Amino acid sequence: MTLETDIEAVREHAADTQALYREVCALMFFRYGETPTANRLYQLVRKGSMSAPAKALRDFWVEVREKTRVDVGRPDLPPDVAKAAGELAANLWRLSNDAATAALDVFRQDAQAEIAAARQQAQEMETQRNDASLKAEQAAAGAAALGQQIGGLEARLVELQTANDMLSGQLAASKNELAAGATALADARRDFAEELAKLRRAHEQNEQRLAAAEKRALLEIESERAVASRVRKELQTANDRIAALETEHRSERDALRDGLATAKAELSASTARCAVLGAQLSEKDALLAERIASTDQLRQRLETMSRRLETARSEPASARPVRRSRAKAEAPNRAPVDFSGGSFVKRAATPKR
Incomplete structure (x- = not known):
């Protein structure tokens, strides 16, 4: 049994x-030889608050001290002697208890070691048993597989014997065919030798024709080289001519470019002069317009005065003295105007340039 079970x-x-906590303290201290603590008690019991195991632990130690105290109840002994005798008995009991506890611990350790060894041995035996069972199963499976292989090999042997018989017949037929093939091969070799001789003669003839063709090709190549050299010289001459023409064209282009620049400069100067002349012409046109306007005003005044004169001429003679007197009265206030008697001509406005 374990502490948790108890x-x-x-x-x-x-x-x-x-x-419950006091019982657990007694189990730990007296049965299992462990010194109880508050944390250990709470971990094992898990009941109440943290103060409960502490209080139970204090009560347990008080109870243990009370029970381990020895009281020698003889009235004829002095108190000091009785106390010393009690302490001696208590020490003897404590020492015997410690010795018993140590012996119990040794016995418990030995028992636990033997139990562990027995468990280890049991595990090893179980492992060996499992290995033996596995090997037995593997052996049985191997035997079954071998039986199947033997059956297959026997069937294969029968098939091979049948195939051997067939191959023997085929070998005999092949030997016959081989003899016929050897005869045909001899005939073919003879025919091949004849054809080879013919091919050699044809090859020699072809080599002769090839040599003649090579000579003709060399002659044609030499003629082509001469033609190519002549064409190369002509091409060089043409390139020189083209270079000279390009030089002339470049000089003419530069001259034209210079002339164009000069013409552009002259055009700019002419444009500036035209702008100045245009400004002067605009001023003159404005002055001419002013003069034309003043001339029109004068012409209107003259026409008005002419109408007045015509009106004055057409009036009766009785009214003339009055007008003359009025004219004489107004004469000192106006400047005299002389007319040539010709008709007035309106000038056309000068168009702007």
């Missing part, structure tokens, strides 16, 4: 939390 058993019949 705690579960105690938990079933211990309803009070403090009693």
Whole structure:
């Protein structure tokens, strides 16, 4: 049994939390030889708050001290002697308890080591048993596979024997065919030798024709080289002529470009002079327009005065003295105007240039 199992058993019949913690303290200290602590108790029980295991632990140690205290109840002994005797008995009990606990620990360790060794041995035996079972299964499977292979090999042997018989017949037929083929090969070799002789003669004739054709080709190549040399010289001459023409064309183009630049400069100067003349002409046109306007005004005044004179001439004689007197009265205030008696001609406006 383990500590957790004992705690579960105690938990079933211990309803009070403090009693449960005290029982767990007793189990840990007396049965399993562990010193109980508050954290360890709370980890094992997981009940109540953190103060519950601390209080239960204090009560447990108080109870242990009370139980381990030895009281020598003899009235004839002095108190100091009784106390010393009690402490001696308590020390003896504590020492014996420690020795028993140490022996129990040694026994527990030995038992645990033996249990671990037994478990290890059991695991090894289980592993060996599993390996043996696996090997047995593999051997059975191998035997079955070998049986199948043997059956297959026997069937294959029968097939090979049948095929051997067939191949023997085919070999005999092949030997006969080989003999016929050898005869045909001898005939073919003889025919091939004759054809080879014919081909050699044809090859010699072809070589002769090829040599003659090569000579003709060399002659044609030489003539083509001469023609190419002549054409190359003519091409060089043409290139020289083209270069000279390009030089002349370039000089003419430069001269034309210079003339064009000069013409552009003259055109710019002429344009500037035309602009100045246009400005002067505009001023003269404005002055002429002013003079024409003043002339028109004078002409209108003259026409008005002419109409007045005509009116004055056409009036009766009785009215003339009055007008003359009025004219004489107005004469000192106006300047005299002389007319040539000719008709007035309106000048046409000079068009702007």
